[in-house]
Amino acid sequence: MAETRGNMPKQPRFSFMWFWVLVAMVIIGASFLGESEPQPIEGDWDMVTGLVENGCVERIEVKDRESASVYLTKAMIDSLAKDERFKNMPQTGPQLTFNTGGDVQLFQNNIERAEQVASDNGIEAEKVKIKYSRTEKGWGEYVVDFLPWILIIVVWFFIMRGMMRGAGGGGGGGGIMNVGKARAQMADKNNKDRVTFKDVAGLEEAKVEIMEIVDFLRKADKYKALGAKIPKGALLAGPPGTGKTLLAKAVAGEANVPFLSISGSDFVEMFVGVGASRVRDLFEQAKKVAPCIVFIDEIDAIGRARGKNSGFSGNDERENTLNQLLTEMDGFQTNAGVIVLAATNRVDILDKALMRAGRFDRQIEVGLPDVKERKEIFDVHLRKLKLDTKLDREFLAKQTPGFAGADIANVCNEAALIAARNDKDFVTQEDFLAAIDRIVGGLERRNMPMTDKERRSTAIHEAGHATVMWRLKNCDPVLKITIIPRGRSLGATWYLPEERVNHNVEHFMHKLAGLLGGRIAEQMLLDVTSTGAINDLERTTKTAYAMVAYYGMSPKVGNISFFDATGQRDMFTKPFSERTAELIDDEVRRIVDEAVALTREIIEQERENIERLADMLIEKETIFSEDVETILGKSAQQIDKELTEAEPNSECKTISTDEGDITYVIEPSNNEETAKTE
Numbered sequence: 001m002a003e004t005r006g007n008m009p010k011q012p013r014f015s016f017m018w019f020w021v022l023v024a025m026v027i028i029g030a031s032f033l034g035e036s037e038p039q040p041i042e043g044d045w046d047m048v049t050g051l052v053e054n055g056c057v058e059r060i061e062v063k064d065r066e067s068a069s070v071y072l073t074k075a076m077i078d079s080l081a082k083d084e085r086f087k088n089m090p091q092t093g094p095q096l097t098f099n100t101g102g103d104v105q106l107f108q109n110n111i112e113r114a115e116q117v118a119s120d121n122g123i124e125a126e127k128v129k130i131k132y133s134r135t136e137k138g139w140g141e142y143v144v145d146f147l148p149w150i151l152i153i154v155v156w157f158f159i160m161r162g163m164m165r166g167a168g169g170g171g172g173g174g175g176i177m178n179v180g181k182a183r184a185q186m187a188d189k190n191n192k193d194r195v196t197f198k199d200v201a202g203l204e205e206a207k208v209e210i211m212e213i214v215d216f217l218r219k220a221d222k223y224k225a226l227g228a229k230i231p232k233g234a235l236l237a238g239p240p241g242t243g244k245t246l247l248a249k250a251v252a253g254e255a256n257v258p259f260l261s262i263s264g265s266d267f268v269e270m271f272v273g274v275g276a277s278r279v280r281d282l283f284e285q286a287k288k289v290a291p292c293i294v295f296i297d298e299i300d301a302i303g304r305a306r307g308k309n310s311g312f313s314g315n316d317e318r319e320n321t322l323n324q325l326l327t328e329m330d331g332f333q334t335n336a337g338v339i340v341l342a343a344t345n346r347v348d349i350l351d352k353a354l355m356r357a358g359r360f361d362r363q364i365e366v367g368l369p370d371v372k373e374r375k376e377i378f379d380v381h382l383r384k385l386k387l388d389t390k391l392d393r394e395f396l397a398k399q400t401p402g403f404a405g406a407d408i409a410n411v412c413n414e415a416a417l418i419a420a421r422n423d424k425d426f427v428t429q430e431d432f433l434a435a436i437d438r439i440v441g442g443l444e445r446r447n448m449p450m451t452d453k454e455r456r457s458t459a460i461h462e463a464g465h466a467t468v469m470w471r472l473k474n475c476d477p478v479l480k481i482t483i484i485p486r487g488r489s490l491g492a493t494w495y496l497p498e499e500r501v502n503h504n505v506e507h508f509m510h511k512l513a514g515l516l517g518g519r520i521a522e523q524m525l526l527d528v529t530s531t532g533a534i535n536d537l538e539r540t541t542k543t544a545y546a547m548v549a550y551y552g553m554s555p556k557v558g559n560i561s562f563f564d565a566t567g568q569r570d571m572f573t574k575p576f577s578e579r580t581a582e583l584i585d586d587e588v589r590r591i592v593d594e595a596v597a598l599t600r601e602i603i604e605q606e607r608e609n610i611e612r613l614a615d616m617l618i619e620k621e622t623i624f625s626e627d628v629e630t631i632l633g634k635s636a637q638q639i640d641k642e643l644t645e646a647e648p649n650s651e652c653k654t655i656s657t658d659e660g661d662i663t664y665v666i667e668p669s670n671n672e673e674t675a676k677t678e
Contacts, residue, residue, distance in 0.1 A: 464521020
């Protein structure tokens with residue numbers, strides 16, 4: 001049966017490089033193959049004239065006016081063999097070689113003078129025969145002479161071959177003539193591994209807006225019948241890891257139109273004018289296959305605002321590239337049927353001309369997922385893992401507030417690694433919690449040298465944090481407390497942030513009190529001030545300044561905000577006077593002092609409980625909210641949910657501030673004072 005052409009083995013292609021390797025090996029081998037016969041002895045003028053004066057020389061052959069070969073008489077060869085200087089002298093051929101210096105007349109005179117000396121000494125010898133000749137080059141020497149030219153011709157041949165292939169190949173090749181071509185990748189809609197919207201969890205609003213563009217391309221006649229125009233562009237904006245590129249890949253998988261993708265850095269090149277040339281070529285490719293979608297990832301690489309760094313750089317290549325992009329998206333030429341999608345996490349630095357309607361008609365916000373979307377993202381990334389049947393995915397979603405899609409993928413992978421490291425048959429919920437702790441806090445450092453006094457101080461510090469947060473209703477619920485060093489911290493109080501969209505003064509005051517709980521507990525219970533609170537103080541200061549300078553929460557400063565949402569403000573200038581700066585500093589100090597007073601009030605009431613929490617921490621190293629509840633009773637957050645009004649026998653504590661009265665209630669529970677804020 002005849003074999004089909006497709007099944008025939010592919011013959012190896014002959015490469016001319018092997019021919020040149022063979023030539024080089026022949027030349028090198030010829031140079032290393034020395035003559036097997038003994039070589040003549042190297043001599044000089046004194047040795048040669050001495051031999052001529054003694055009548056030992058039969059003839060001398062001079063080649064190329066410099067190299068002279070001396071042939072001795074047969075009798076003298078046998079007699080000189082006993083001399084140490086002529087021990088290795090060959091019996092046949094020339095016995096000596098020397099350099100004449102190039103002066104033939106001087107050489108002739110010296111030989112005649114030596115012959116005259118021999119005659120005067122009564123030595124009878126025949127006159128020395130002198131023969132002059134010129135060496136003709138062999139083929140090897142000609143090859144060596146022409147080898148540089150041969151190499152130049154070969155290199156030029158391969159360069160021209162690559163240039164012609166790049167010029168005629170089109171698309172993204174590596175030829176020199178192809179340097180101005182756009183390296184856009186065309187998505188294959190028939191690929192089985194393509195990404196679809198089923199692989200993108202969450203982002204419901206973003207998917208709706210993106211699907212409208214895809215639907216327009218699929219059913220353009222329906223929209224055109226109403227006079228609607230196709231959107232020219234959409235910008236996907238959001239923090240890193242939220243799924244902007246993944247969403248664009250899903251568009252490529254869902255759309256039945258060509259999809260060209262390219263990165264913003266692909267337009268940047270060391271050659272002048274290449275960026276603009278690649279932009280032109282990209283849109284030329286898109287026009288040929290229109291209607292289509294062009295996706296530019298990380299567009300901020302070429303879309304930065306123009307003229308910002310004109311004093312620091314003399315090269316405006318990026319600006320030329322941006323100008324060409326602006327022209328192609330909405331200029332004199334029309335790009336009917338070409339929709340541009342772009343992604344960036346730096347919207348604030350993009351040029352305003354790029355953001356206007358007619359270029360990017362829509363700006364789609366791809367933000368951090370909420371708890372429901374995080375559960376859906378977990379469902380996507382947990383498909384390929386072997387999981388415990390008791391795994392609570394909703395619990396995992398609640399444990400990862402502020403995590404982007406990429407962070408959740410990292411958590412799932414890290415949990416699988418931890419389970420495999422512990423030789424488990426499946427991934428459990430404890431592995432996911434350990435993965436979250438490692439990603440957020442860093443690797444455990446159980447071998448860190450710590451004295452008993454330092455461990456006690458750390459335990460008091462974390463117990464102070466937990467107690468204050470436990471007693472204030474607007475603080476985030478405490479999840480667990482640990483004094484195991486992790487990363488750069490000696491201990492940590494883990495809490496579950498509530499995803500609020502709006503905060504008031506009381507929320508911020510309770511947050512500040514929770515941050516200061518560790519420092520104040522150390523000062524009041526141990527009478528020490530350590531460096532362990534540096535992170536708490538930094539966050540406290542930033543929050544207080546935000547309250548005054550950004551959110552207008554200071555009566556003295558007023559309803560004024562100095563926040564710059566555009567990010568275009570000069571970093572060397574302030575938008576307020578020195579007097580206002582002093583007023584802001586005074587108000588920040590007042591707010592922090594009030595938070596300190598609230599913290600001191602709670603710690604004074606909970607001295608014994610803090611000591612008991614610290615003892616439990618030193619014993620167990622890590623305790624959870626259930627352990628805290630056995631000492632402090634129900635938390636303020638729990639009581640606030642259960643009770644709408646304080647019971648008549650409840651004891652209320654009130655602290656007066658300029659912002660109003662802050663009241664927290666001491667609820668009796670298990671013979672312990674339990675605090676609840678109102």
